[in-house]
Amino acid sequence: MPRASKIWNEEIQKRITVTSKVISCIKETKMLGMVDFLQRAIQDLRISELRRAKQYRMLVTYMNLLGNAPQMVGPVITFGIAILAQRVNVGLSLSIATVFTSLSIIDLVAEPLAQLISSVPRLVASLGSFERIQAFLKEGTTTSAADHSGSSTDEHVEHRTVPHSEGIEMQAAPLQASAPHGDVAVVQNGTFALEPGLEPILHDITIRIRASTITVITGRVGSGKTTLLRGLLGELPSTGLVKGFQGAVAYCSQTTWLTTSTVKDNILGQTNLDDDWYRAVVHSCALVQDFAQLPHGDETVVGSKGQSLSGGQKQRVALARAVYSRLPVLVLDDTLSGLDAPTQYHVWNCLFSSTGLVRQYQASVILTTHSLNCLSHADNVIILGDNGRIAHQGNFDAVKNTAYLENLSLVDIQRDDSTPFENDVSTEASKQIKSPGKDTEVDLEQDLLRKTGDTTLYWYYLKSIGWLYGSAGAIFLVLDCFVRIFPQIWLKFWTEDNKKSGSADTTMYFGVYSAISLMGLVVIGINVWSVKTRSGQSIDHVRRDSVEIFSEHALDATEVSYEVSVQVKQGTDTQKAIFLLVYRAPLSFFGCTDAGDLMNRFSQDLSHIDRDLPTALFMTSLAVLDCLAEGILIMIGAKYLAAAIPFALIALYCLQAFYLKTSRQMRFLDLQASAPLLTKLIESIDGLSTIRAFGWQEAFRTASVDLLDQSQRPYYLLFCIQRWLTLVLDLFVGAIAVLLVSMAIMIPDATSTGAIAVALYNVLNFNRSLARLITSWTELETSLGAIFRIRTFESRTPVEPSPTEEDSVQPPLHWPAHGQLEIRHITASYSTGSKPVLKDIVLSISAGDKIAICGRTGSGKSSLTLALFKLLHLDSGSIVIDGIDINQVPHNILRQRLIAIPQEPLLLPGTLRTNLFPYDDVLSSEDIPSDDSLVDALNKVSLWSTISLHGGLSTDISNLPLSKGQMQLLCLARAIVRKNSSRILVLDEATSAVDQETEEVMIKIIESEFATHTVISVVHRPQFLRGIEKVVTMQEGRITDISS
Structure with a gap:
C-alpha cells in the first residue's frame, strides 16, 4: 500500500506541476491558441492520475471488506456456535437476554476493530509520503553566498563542490581577507554543470572579479552566461577552486521574479523603508512615469508573476529591488534587455555611470548583456565561447577587436537614436506617485450563506x-x-x-x-x-x-x-x-x-x-x-x-x-x-x-x-x-x-x-x-x-466577450490567406470600465507589409499586439483581417490562425515533437508536418545539432538544457513549422533575450521564411529589422508617428 500511495502522489505532483506552469504562462498560451492542447494534456495527466490511484483504492476496498467482516460475520459465527452447543446441551436455549447481550458485546468489540482496520490505509499511505519527503531531504543542498552572510566580514568564502552519491555537498573554507579593492570572486580552472553527473556546461573557467568594478559577461546564445552567474552564486555543482561572493548578493535573474504584492513591497523586499533612497532608486530606474500611469501608483498590486506590468516594467522593478538593497555585489542576468533605447540610456547613466547610484556606494556589478554600449563602459569584459570556455577577457580596449565583438552590430543607445527620454517629465511625475490604500481585491464570499x-x-x-x-x-x-x-x-x-x-x-x-x-x-x-x-x-x-x-x-x-x-x-x-x-x-x-x-x-x-x-x-x-x-x-x-x-x-x-x-x-x-x-x-x-x-x-x-x-x-x-x-x-x-x-x-x-x-x-x-x-x-x-x-x-470570473451564434463567422480553413489588416479607431482596455491602454488607434497594413512597433517601455506596444489576438477588450472600433472582423471570430480559432512568437518563450509539457506542432487535432492529417520538416525547422535555427545529442524529437522537453535564448529560437522554429497555415506573423519583443548575432540570424530567417507574410514586430531596436516598410511609434497608448 505505501508503494501504491507513492505512485498515486507522484501522479498528482505531475498534474499540479504542469497546471501551475500553465497558469503562470497564461498570456502566452492564450496568444498561441494552445487552450485545446493544454486542456487535453492536463486531462491526460488527470486520467493517468486516477488510473494509477485504482491500485491504491482497490487495496482500500479490500481493507474495508476486512474491516466490516467482524461486525457482519461475527454474529453469524457466534449464533452458529450457540446452535451447535444447544444441540449438544438440550437445556441451553437462545433467550432474548442472551441473544441481544451477545449482539451488543460483539458490536462493542467489532466497532473499534473496524475503525482500527479502516485507519490502516491512511496510516500506511502516509508512509509513502514520508518516503518521498525523506528522499527529498536526502537530496543535496545548495550553499549560496548568502548562506555565509553571518560569517566574519574579514573573510572570503570558498565553495568547493564535490560529487556525492546522494546529492551535492558544499564545503566552505576561509580565504584571504577582503579589502575595498580586493577580489569579490575568484574561479580557477572551474567547471560548472546543471546537475551532478551531467556533462559540464562550462569548462576550465578562470576569472577574477574585483571589488567596485563593473564586469560584463557576454557571448552567443547558449554559451553559458547564466550558468556562470549561477555557478558564482553557488547554485550549481562545480569542480575546481570557486571562491564565491561574500554574504548576500543583489541578484536579478533572467526570468524576472516578483511576488504577488504591491510594486513598492517588491522594491523594498526585506529592507526597511528609506524614503529618500527609495525616491532616488525609483527615479534612477525610470519608474516614476510608470507609477503615474498605474492605477494606484506604487501601491498597485503586480499580480501573479507581475501580470499587471509590462516586461520592461517588471525588469526595472526587479532592478530597483536589487539597487535599493544597497548590497555590495549586484548580479544582473540580462536585466536591461527588455528596455527601449532611451530608457536603457537613462537607467545606465543613473545607476552605472561614474556619478550613478551604484558607483556612489561602490558596489561590484556583474552583468550579462548583448549590448555593445554596456561593454564599452565595463571595467572587465568576459566573452564566453561556443565550446563552454572563456574565449577572451580583459578591458574593452583589449577585447574590442575580437571576432565576436566585430560581428556584433553597434547599438548606440544615445538619446538622438530614438525618441528622447524626458527626464524633466519623470522628475515632475515623481512628485505625483500615488499612495492610496492597497486595493484589497478580496471579495467577501456571501457571509450569510456561510x-x-x-x-x-x-x-x-x-x-x-x-x-x-x-x-x-x-x-x-x-x-x-x-x-x-x-x-x-x-x-x-x-x-x-x-x-x-x-x-x-x-x-x-x-x-x-x-x-x-x-x-x-x-x-x-x-x-x-x-x-x-x-x-x-x-x-x-x-x-x-x-x-x-x-x-x-x-x-x-x-x-x-x-x-x-x-x-x-x-x-x-x-x-x-x-x-x-x-x-x-x-x-x-x-x-x-x-x-x-x-x-x-x-x-x-x-x-x-x-x-x-x-x-x-x-x-x-x-x-x-x-x-x-x-x-x-x-x-x-x-x-x-x-x-x-x-x-x-x-x-x-x-x-x-x-x-x-x-x-x-x-x-x-x-x-x-x-x-x-x-x-x-x-x-x-x-x-x-x-x-x-x-x-x-x-x-x-x-x-x-x-x-x-x-x-x-x-x-x-x-x-x-x-x-x-x-x-x-x-x-x-x-x-x-x-x-x-x-x-x-x-x-x-x-x-x-x-x-x-x-x-x-x-x-x-x-x-x-x-x-x-x-x-x-x-x-x-x-x-x-x-x-x-x-x-x-x-x-x-469575467469571461472574454465572444460572438453569439448569429454573429459568429467561421473563417475559411487557411484564413488569413493574404494578411491584410485594418485597425479602425480602436480604444481598448484590459477590462470593461478600466482605464484605456490603447486610445483611438488607426493603422492600415497591406498584405505582406513588414511593420515595426516601437516606443518607450509601457507605451502600449505589446497591448496593441494583444488586441490583435482579442486579449484586450475593445471599447470601440474594430480590427479587420482579410475582410473579416475579428470580433466575429471565436477566440481560439483566431489565435490558432495567427502565428505568434511571444516575449516570454513558452515550452509545453511533453516531447519536443509536440512542442513544435501541438495543433494536430484541428488540421487534416495531410497538413500535419513530417519529422523531416520539423528537423529542417530546427536546422534553420541552428538547434538540431544540440537537440540531436539529447534524444531528438522524441525527447521530453524538460530534459533539454536550453538557455532562454535557445528557447526563443525553438519558438521561432515552431513558427516556421506553421508558416503555411497563416499569412500573419506577430513578434512581441521576440529578440529581447538573444544577442545581436543571434538576432541577426533570426532576422534573416524571418526575411527568408516569411517573405510573403505580413510581419508585425514589437522591437526596441527597429534599425536591426531590415526590409521594414513602416515604423510605428507609440506613446501613452497612442500612435504618435508612422514613418517609412
Missing part, C-alpha cells in the same frame, strides 16, 4: 450526478440500511417464537439471518470483482466513464458501489470545467488573482469534489436513514417515550443549528486558508535563486511557517468543536437510555421483552448514528463548500 448554508448547492450537485446514478445510489442506501437493521428485527422474531413455542424452526431463522447478514459481503465481493474487470479498460473507455474511484472511508459494499456510481459521473469533468473557466477569463483577471488561489481550485477543491463529496453525501444520507430506523425501533420499545420526541427534536435542532453555524464557517475558512500558503510556496519555488542570493531564506521561512500555522487553525478549531459535539451527543443519548430503562421498569406491560431488547440495543448505536449524521453533514457542507467556491468562481 452561516446558514445554501440549499441550492445540493440541487446543483445532485443534477450533476444525474437521475440514473442518483436512483442507483438511493437503492443502495436503502439496501444498506435494510441489511443492517432488519437482522435485529429478525432476531426478535426468532427469540420470541422460541420463547413461546420452545422449539422454533432454528434452521429457517438462522438461515435467513445468515443470508441477510452476509449479503453485504457478497456485494463487496461484487464490487471488488468489478474493479478488477474494469481495470483493464482502454484509455478511451476510461475517458467515457471518467474512471471509477472507490471510497477510502466506505462502511461496506453499498458505500463502495455508491461511490462508484457518483464518481464515474464526476471523473475529470470538474477539472475540465475549472480549466475552461480559467482560460476564458480576460488577462485582467490574472492581474488581481493570486496563483495560489487558482491552484487551490485544481488541488484542494478538486480533491474535495472527487474524493470527499461522494463519501460525505453517502454518509449523510445513510446516517439519516439509520437515525430514523433506530429512532423508530427505540420508540417501539417504549411507546410512552414517544412523548419525548418533540423535546428531543427541538434539542437536536438547536444543537445542529448551533454546531453547523460554526463548523460550516470553519470549513470555509479551512478551504480558503490554503490559498495564501500555496501562493507563497509557488513564489518561493520560482524565486529560489533570488531568495538565496539576497539571504532572505529565514524571512521567507518564517513567513511560510506563519501561513502554515494560519492554514491549520481552522482545522484545529473544528476538531475541538467536534469533540464538544461528541460529548453533548453522548449526554443526550444517555438521557434517552435512562428514560427508556425507567419506563420499561415502571410500565412493564406497555411493550414486549423483545421490543425492549431491540430498543436497548439501538440505544447503544444511536449516539454514534447521531454523531455520524452531524459530522458527516458537516463534511458534506465542507465538500459542498468546494462546489460553492467553484460555482462562485464560475459566476464571478
